Structures are given as C-alpha cells and as structure tokens.
Amino acid sequence: MRGRDACDPRPSPPSHPAPSVRAVIEVMKLTKVYGRTRAVDDLSFTVRPGQVTGFLGPNGAGKSTTMRMILGLDRPTAGRATVAGRPYRDHRAPLHAVGALLDARAAHPGRTARDHLVALGQTHGIAPSRADGLLAEVGLGDVARRRVGGFSLGMAQRLGIAAALLGDPAVVVLDEPVNGLDPDGVLWIRTLLKRLAADGRTVLVSSHLMSEMAVTADHLLVVDHGRLLADTSLDALLDRERVFVRGPRPDALRALLTGCGATVDDDRGGLLVTGLGVDAIGVAAAGQGLVLHELTPHRASLEQAYMELTTTKERA
C-alpha cells in the first residue's frame, strides 16, 4: 500500500458562492517589477462581499503594491485588477465605488480635519454634514477644526478611515489601518471592519500582524515575495489537521507518509504530519505493518499555520 492511492483522499475545499459583481475585487495575473525586484508576481485572487478579507504577509511581501495597482495608483507590469467589474480609473464617482486608506499622512498638513473631508466630499457632491457625522464616528469630533499636521499617527489613521467611508462605498481597501492606533483604537477598527462586512461591503485589509488578522478576518490571502501562498477561510486554515505520530521506525514512517502526500517534520522525538488525518495515518501505517506508539491530533495556532505555510512554500 504505497503511494497516494494507499491513503484516504482528503476532502476538496468548499466552493465559493457566486460573487455579486457589484462589489467584487478581481486581481488577475497581476505582476509589478521594479528594476530587479518582482514586488508582485503573477497574483490572482477574488475578494468577495460580506466578509473581512485579510491581506497578510511579512514586510515587503507586496501587499501595498498590490493595493496601489487595485486603486490605479501604480501601473501593472502585467495582468489587471478590477473593482466592481471595471478598473478603478474607469469609475466615474470612485469615492462611492471604493473607499481606500493607503497612506494616513497623505492629507494636507495645513488643513483642518473637517476641511480635508469637506473638500474631498465636494468632488462628489457630498454634503459637509456627512463629514461632521464621520468625524464624530471615528472619534475626531473634538479635534475636527485642528490642523492635520499636528495629528498623531493614530489620529491620522482615524481621519484616513473617515475619508475612506465618505462616499459610503461598497468596497473598502485599507492598508495596515491599525498602525499607530492605541488598544482602544485597535478594538474600534476591528469592530468597524466587522460591521462594514456585515453590511454586505467588500473589505480588504492588509496587515503583517497575524494576531490581528486572527481576530478580525473571515478570509485570508497570504502573500510572500509577491506570490500568493494561500487563499483560504480562517477556519479552514486553523482546522488543517496536524498529527503528532511516534513509532520505532521513524524513517520508514516518514517515507510512507510523504508518499501519501503529507508534509512531515521532526518534532519532539516523533513526527509532525500535515495533510493527513489520524485515520489515514493509522490505515497507512497498518498497511505497511508499521507499529505506532503515539497518534495525536494537534490544532495549530494561526501563527503556526502561517509559519508552516511560508516555510513549506519556500522549500517547494
């Protein structure tokens, strides 16, 4: 009983429901090359409404560059990105289609927070009262008439989020929105993102903080070196079964399980197996007459799942 046929087939992932084109972000074979750096490398994914999609990866993974291309701020070397069925630049009233926060310090430092939002709103016929309401909502009501140049990073982030929401957009794209926020602010943005998704909006939020995404996102896009490592629900990533297995013939066991398509790592005197469940391992070992002294399921933390994902793909 050797090879993949000897092992229980793993269930195929659930298919996604057909997305409403109204608010979908589509990234198709997107590539961006800066000199010798492939910042984004043949990236394809779809971001759907009604959930928070975390865009996760280490520093320099290509998250900001991808977001800039989605928002028409960088020209792709190859491939394309659309929002609600068309490139961002083709939207006649972009503030209503997509709200974005890429750089919290982008607001003119000499303007007051209120003037910044009112001026932005004027480009789309948005009433000043909407700016006032949003400033109160993001916790800047008391400093609405202070100049932005004197704002802390956290205050600037809150203003950037107010600007992103000004046009009541169906799609929200935020690049590292928790940067500079205090614990209250982090909690606030977490709640806000979940509410936006519950309203049926499409929410794409980047972070290099696994812990933050673990409590905020429903779905994860994991990138590294400009490439997509995973496009998965948070639950599916965490539910990936890992099994600790120990027996007197670890080398034979490793060869068997690797042949069954599992990833096998040394761990505390035994083997840590990803990609096969306890039943499949038991059946495969019995088929080869291999004795097992231990066979224990492990649920990975998000950090473990992420580290495993990045190191496994780098080795491949």
Ligand SMILES: Nc1ncnc2c1ncn2[C@@H]1O[C@H](COP(=O)(O)OP(=O)(O)OP(=O)(O)O)[C@@H](O)[C@H]1O
């Ligand atoms: N304008 C540019 N010119 C040259 N190289 C760039 C430029 N913008 C980004 N890069 C490079 O592209 C790569 C991806 O950068 P990017 O900012 O997209 O990553 P990131 O995932 O957003 O990182 P971080 O979490 O640190 O913000 C990096 O190697 C970066 O140095």
